[in-house]
Amino acid sequence: MGVLEKIADIEREIARTQKNKATEYHLGLLKAKLAKYRVQLLDTGKAAAKGEGFDVMKSGDARVVLIGFPSVGKSTLLNTITKTHSEAGAYEFTTLTCIPGKIEYNGANIQLLDLPGIIEGASQGKGRGRQVVSVAKTADLIMIMLDATKSDSQRELLEAELEAVGIRLNCEKPNVYFKVKNGGGLSFNATCQLSTLTEKMVQSILHDYKIFNADILIREDITVEQFIDVVLGNRRYVRALYCYNKIDSISLEQVDQLARTPNTVVISCELSLNLDYLIETIWKNLRLLRVYTKRRGEFPDFDGGLIIRGGSTIEHVCHAIHRSLVSEFKYALVWGRSTKHNPQRVGLSHLVDNEDVIQVVKRR
Ligand SMILES: Nc1nc2c(ncn2[C@@H]2O[C@H](COP(=O)(O)OP(=O)(O)OP(=O)(O)O)[C@@H](O)[C@H]2O)c(=O)[nH]1
Numbered sequence: 001m002g003v004l005e006k007i008a009d010i011e012r013e014i015a016r017t018q019k020n021k022a023t024e025y026h027l028g029l030l031k032a033k034l035a036k037y038r039v040q041l042l043d044t045g046k047a048a049a050k051g052e053g054f055d056v057m058k059s060g061d062a063r064v065v066l067i068g069f070p071s072v073g074k075s076t077l078l079n080t081i082t083k084t085h086s087e088a089g090a091y092e093f094t095t096l097t098c099i100p101g102k103i104e105y106n107g108a109n110i111q112l113l114d115l116p117g118i119i120e121g122a123s124q125g126k127g128r129g130r131q132v133v134s135v136a137k138t139a140d141l142i143m144i145m146l147d148a149t150k151s152d153s154q155r156e157l158l159e160a161e162l163e164a165v166g167i168r169l170n171c172e173k174p175n176v177y178f179k180v181k182n183g184g185g186l187s188f189n190a191t192c193q194l195s196t197l198t199e200k201m202v203q204s205i206l207h208d209y210k211i212f213n214a215d216i217l218i219r220e221d222i223t224v225e226q227f228i229d230v231v232l233g234n235r236r237y238v239r240a241l242y243c244y245n246k247i248d249s250i251s252l253e254q255v256d257q258l259a260r261t262p263n264t265v266v267i268s269c270e271l272s273l274n275l276d277y278l279i280e281t282i283w284k285n286l287r288l289l290r291v292y293t294k295r296r297g298e299f300p301d302f303d304g305g306l307i308i309r310g311g312s313t314i315e316h317v318c319h320a321i322h323r324s325l326v327s328e329f330k331y332a333l334v335w336g337r338s339t340k341h342n343p344q345r346v347g348l349s350h351l352v353d354n355e356d357v358i359q360v361v362k363r364r
């Protein structure tokens with residue numbers, strides 16, 4: 001009998017078994033068996049050819065990726081906060097590919113990706129682990145979804161899997177200038193006190209990587225690991241939000257404690273608890289800005305607006321309006337948080353802020 005038939009058999013048996021105290025144990029065994037076969041399905045790639053179903057096109061203003069162990073409620077969340085349907089079930093590995101959904105908030109379209117659950121060893125390729133973590137690398141925000149009823153070790157295990165593929169969560173790229181050259185030896189400088197890293201360590205690390213000529217300028221107190229990250233260069237620095245689901249099944253005290261953890265939101269998909277706050281927090285973590293443009297003598301359209309990344313300038317805004325606008329740009333008038341007085345006349349390099357109103361004046 002093939003894996004698919006075995007799965008179908010067990011699913012049938014689960015369906016016809018009445019749920020009660022006496023059958024609880026039997027059902028538990030069936031679900032465990034089902035999960036085992038579904039992992040086999042993932043490993044052998046029978047569910048989909050290698051990588052198939054994981055190359056979802058980026059769309060919208062930003063991408064949020066759901067990462068978590070099986071059955072924490074990732075698909076249920078997608079079903080609850082987007083119009084897309086992704087199969088959810090009480091057994092592990094219900095989801096086998098990448099399912100995209102869309103959150104509309106504050107005028108922005110945010111892509112939300114549901115993925116198979118990952119297990120310990122995912123980064124080494126267990127289950128669909130490798131594909132899942134490589135999708136995580138493309139995220140603007142990783143949502144680490146956890147089951148509030150399970151032990152907190154799940155959180156560290158997930159972090160370790162993401163670390164192992166070069167994802168760095170909630171930290172900035174180290175402020176280091178590093179450039180490999182063709183000759184001239186190693187030139188090492190630091191603009192600050194270093195508490196662990198020394199010139200000698202840097203030399204021996206670089207020798208290990210067969211780098212003998214390079215300029216190194218360290219601008220902040222970093223660790224050895226951070227320096228190795230800089231040398232390897234293929235690290236992704238991604239923001240992460242921790243989301244504990246199923247708070248309907250734990251005590252109020254426990255909810256309260258989890259909710260106080262940094263970068264954390266507690267929810268219940270089943271009872272629709274705190275979902276608005278989750279979406280608001282996603283928006284904040286993405287650091288997107290909404291700005292409004294207006295023509296001379298007219299009011300801005302506050303229902304429209306442009307969605308841009310935090311840290312954007314007037315030049316970025318011009319590009320978002322029209323490709324050729326920068327070449328015709330004379331100055332811009334800005335009303336809002338980014339200005340000292342309203343309106344303020346600014347140039348292309350002016351940093352905009354959320355809810356700014358912008359009027360671009362062209363050269364004639
Ligand atoms: N009590 C409770 N159960 C929930 C909640 N959200 C989801 N569930 C249940 O958790 C189980 C797993 O849900 P899924 O959405 O399939 O979980 P998943 O993380 O997508 O699972 P995989 O795709 O298998 O990795 C289902 O039986 C859901 O009904 C919740 O807020 N509270």
Ligand SMILES: [K+]
Nearest residue numbers: 071089091094
């Ligand atoms: K599931």
Ligand SMILES: [Mg+2]
Nearest residue numbers: 074075094095
């Ligand atoms: Mg799922």
